[in-house]
Amino acid sequence: MNLKLFSVFMAAFAVQVMIFAQEQTVPRSIWIEETPSIPLVWNGIPAVEIVVPEQSSRVTEFASKELQSVLSESLGRKIDVIKAPRKDKTSIILGDNEFSRKAGIDVNTLPRDGFIIRSGGNRIFIAGRDNPQTDIEWARNQLSIWANNFERGTLNGVYDFLERFCGVRFYFPGELGTIIPKHLELTIPQMNIFERPDYTVRLYTWYKGDWFDKSPEWGKDGIRAKTLNLYRTRHETQYLPCNHGLLAHNYHGRFAKTHPEYFSIIDGKRSNFDRHPYLCFNSGVVEEIYQDAKAFLTGKSMASRNAVNEYGKPEWSPSACQKGYFNIMPQDGFRMCECPLCKKVKDKRPVPGVPDKEISDHIWGLTAKIAQRLKEEGVDGCITQMAYWPYNRVPDFPLPDNIRVMVGVRGPWSQVPDDSQIDGWTKKLERKVWLWTYAGKFGSRQLPGIPSSTPRAVGRYYPAHADRIFGAYMESDTDRYLYHYLNYYVFGKVMWNNKTDVDALLSEHYQLMYGKAASAMKRIFEQIENDWLTKLQGKFIENDQGVFYQYPSEYEMWNKIYSPTKLKSMETDYDKAGQLAETELQKKRVRLMKQEFLGGLLKQSRDYHGNIRQAEEWVHIVPEQGTSSAYLHKVPDGAATQGHLAMSCGNNELAITVFGVPHRELEVLIGNHKFKFTKQKLAIPLSILGKVPHPFDVVRRENGEITERWNFFLDSKTLEPSAFGRLVIGHPGDGNIIVNGDFIGKDAKPWFGPLYAQENFGAYFDNEVFLTGGQSMRLESKGKYSTSMWQNLPQLKSNTRYRITFYVKLENVVPYGAGGVISTCYDQVNRWYPAGPLTGTMPWTKQCNEIVTGPETNKKYPSYFNVSMRNASGKAWVDNVRIYEVEAKGK
Ligand SMILES: [Zn+2]
Incomplete structure (x- = not known):
């Protein structure tokens, strides 16, 4: 055997992954002498050097670079890294080597991620287990949990040493997020520290989120900053698998053709x-699952099962299979099979009033059966399963002791405690569980530009369950990385040490980062946390439609939660903090936070209001032949009154007749002209109007105050007078391709919807609540129903930009699931608007969207415009729908 190969083999053997020990069983032990006696720097002259012997691993070397760079900056001179300790200096000796072993340190006895910091005379040893094969400089560039799951105990020790003895803090990478105190004199005490994490599972989502600093040192998308922060927060280095494993074992690829009966019947169709x-x-798939579990847990390859993964390789998926653990969690969005045997299960309904208990028991029965058979056949290792909707109910039957359970709970952002769920499972299993928690901007990055920093909630939540859990995954997606830097920092601290004083930790953070601006910045961050938790993160909903969050509508967001006035005062808060900050670094930090945390809000607010304003142009067309009606609306809520104006053209004048309002109370304002009625009538020479269109305003006053306005209800303070509306006379049309956008006429052709009304839901014409034309379309549902209104758009052209505007009013729209009121313009795909369905109660509010149609518009399928109420109860009114061509912006 080639010797070189052999040594590689031996090395591989030495670090072969030990079976993941779930619970931390070894107590930490910390001894630090009271009086300092080990000099690191004297009179500005460093008295310390870093020792990394020959043949140290690249991971240990990386630890030395981290230590060297931070220590050099702290002590004011470059600290040497040398191969062997010298007598005349304090030596910090890193990693597992001849010196540390001689000092009695055996890293093989350490729990994973643990380390020792021990002094002896003028030597300080920092040692943990470091993976001898990992190329950490390569791993740092990988956006991958797998690439970064390598042991780095010494690096954990280096960070602990810098924090504990030199006052360094790692909030986020780079000078703005790292606190490095300058020391001209520093002598530290003798110590003997053995540290290890309280929780073995310490996983958070770290890939997403734009990194603010685009300089090349941080790599593409800031990946090198994110991985560095992963190391500095002392993230876990071994994965306990539990994430929809049944998808990862590729049954689809393996059996879709040969065994269609393995796959559920969904909506009457095999899903193979x-x-x-x-x-x-x-079906027979249960036997396949069992044989896979047995093969994996007994060290056999996927090839032994004549199987390949979804990438065509005979390798077990790491997301479902890790040494000693085999995950059999079903696919997300679980749907129960409808075959005769599965139907029987569904019909069992063992516990009335406990939803889905029969499905839950079905899945846990399967889990127990596979685990029990593994035991009976003498297979070591565990089955992992997640208590997750709809199979999250604790079963009444026994579960074998080789099952490990991850419990899916709401987590730190929860508005109600998760205790009973976690309690139930730990009592059932008589062992600790681990958690899947949600503290992220869910799914498709809902609420972009809105900060979701919640360090206090994170800090409270995870330690609170210390007696029942051995760790947790914090699903913490975000759109800007810095939104979550404090969440990650606090998570790292409390997961490592459950006794961390979070209030003190945060106070220290504000003090060190912002100096005299600490209180001001603390208030800002606490306000952000409060807004997020109580107003923005949405209501978590779990019902027969699934589990999800329901977010506030855009209207609420930009008019109520982050109104322009609120944003203005937030801006002032940052500026005041900036003035309080003393050092240039502190001022820079305040500016960075303002840019990151407020910048997104300002942009979103501008987009929203800009868009709404742009849509506020109001056109009323008086045809050259015939009459049109303008209605009066109460200010400010927009309710229609009985008053209305009939307008017609002829004899070079605009004739207006008023109905339903005493004529003396009505004023017509056109530019600087004011017109009064004689009896019910008024005639305005078209020559006065000049060119069309004309700014036009009809108001009714009571005691001088405007109480009604034609077709208008918006707060006049926010609008320019000329924006109150335009009268267009004899214009052939304004390009609106919607026919009858005001719903005029008994059956308001060509709108569809009311034809299909049912007893509890439907679309109706409404001549009591409307904006224009004397009628609107109302969508109404008295339960979890969907209903819609639409018209076809044969005039919609391909490859054309259109603006779509319409008004919506809501009354108590309550969604079931991700429901609400939403529109779509179908060209060749659905163009949904707004991004999140509208819910709740909302006054008449203009919606405005722009689309560019695709090349297939009106070719294969007819185009249409549709507004629907989906999976919701309540009422929604729609009026004044317009779709018209616009020039592309910037043209
Ligand atoms: Zn079935």
Whole structure:
């Protein structure tokens, strides 16, 4: 055997992954002498050097670079890294080597991620287990949990040493997020420290989020900053698998053709050719799952099962299979099979009033069966399963002791405690569980530009369950990385040490980062946390539609929660903090936070209001032949009154007749002209009007105050007078391709919807609540129903930009699931608007969206415009719908 190869083999053997020990069983022990006696720097002259012997691993070397760079800056001179300790200096000796071993340190006895910091005379040893094979400089550039799951105990020790003895703090990478105190004199005490994490599972989502600093040292998308922060927050280095494992074992690729009966019948159809099929657990697939589990847990390859993964390789998926653990969690969005055998399960309904208990028992029955058989056949290792909707109910039957359970709970952002769920499972299993928690901007980055920093909630939540959990995954997606820097920092601290004083930790953070601006910045951050938790993160909903968050509507967001006035005062708060900050670094930090945390809000607010304003142009057309009606609306709520104006053209004048309002109370304002009625009538020479269109305003006053306005209800303070509306006379049209956008006429052709009204839901014409034309379309549902209104758009052209505007008013729209009121313009795909469905109660509010149609518009399928109320109860009115061509912006 080639010797070189052999040594590589031996090295591989030495670090082969030990079976993940879930619970931390070894107590930490910390001894630090009271009086300092080890000099690091004297009179500005460093008395310390870093020792990394020959043949140290690249991970240990990386630890030395981190120590060297921070210590050099702290002590004011470059600290040497040398191969062997010298007598005349304090030596910090890193990693597992001849010196540390001689000092009695055996890293093989340490729990994973643990380390020792121990002094002996003028030597300080910092040692943990470091993976001898990892190329950490390569790993740092990988946006991958797998690339970064390598042991780096010494690096953990270096960070602990710098924090504990030199006052360094790692809030986020770079000078603005790192506190490095300058020391001209520093002598530290003798110590003997053994540290290890309280929680073994310490996983958070770290890939997403734009990194603010685009300089090349941070790599593409800031990846090198993110991985560095992963190391500095002492993230876990081993994954306990539990994430929809049944998808990862590739049953679809393996059996879709040969065994269609393995796959669930969903909506009357076998799902074997779905990309993410569901499995029928009353089929032969259960035997396949068992044989896979047995093969993996007994060290056999996927090839031994004549199988490949979804990438065509005979390798077990790391997300479902880690040494000693095999995950059999079903596919997300679980759907129960409808075959006769599975139907029987569904019909069992063992516990009335406990929803989905029969499905839950079905999945846990399967889990127990596989685990029990593994035991009976003498297979070591565990099955992992997640208590997750709809199989999150604790079963009444026994579960074998080789099952490990991850409990899916709401987590730190929860508005109600999760205790009973966690309690139930720990009592059932008589062992600790681990958690999947949600503290992220869910799914498709909902609420972009809105900060979601919640360090206090994170700091409270995870230690509170210390007696029942051995760790947690914090699903913490965000759109800007800095939104979550404090969440990550606090998570790292409390997961490592459950006794961390979070209030003190945060106070220290504000003090060190901002100096005299600490209180001001603390108030800003606490306000952000409060807004997020109580107003923005949405209501977490779990019902027969699934689990999800319901977010506030855009209207609420930009008019109520972050109104222009509120944003203005927030801007002032940052500026005041900036004035309080003393050093240039502190001032820079305040500016960075303002840019990151307020910048997104300002932009979103501008986009929203800009868009609404742009849409505020109001056109009323008086045809050359015939009459049109303008209605009066109460200010400010927009309710229609009985008053209305009939307008017609002829004899070079605009004739206006008023109905339903005493004529003396009505004024017509056109530019600087004011017109009064004689009896019910008024005639305005078209020559006065000049060129069309004309700014035009009809108001009714009571005691001098405007109480009604024609077709208008918006607060006049926010609008320019000329924006109150335009009268267009004899214009052939304004390009609106919607026919009858005001819903005029008994059956308001060509709108569809009311034809299909049912007893509890439907679309109706409403001549009591409307904006224009004397009628609107009302969508109404008395339960969890969907209803819609639409018209076809044969005039919609391909490859053209259109603006779509309409008004909506809501009354108590309550969604079930991700429901609410939403529009779509279908060209060749659905163009949904707004991004999140509208819910709640809302006055008449203009919606404005722009789309560019695709080349297939009106070719294969007819185009249409549609507004629907989906999976919701309540009422919604729609009026004044317009779709018209616009020039592309910037043209
Ligand atoms: Zn079935």
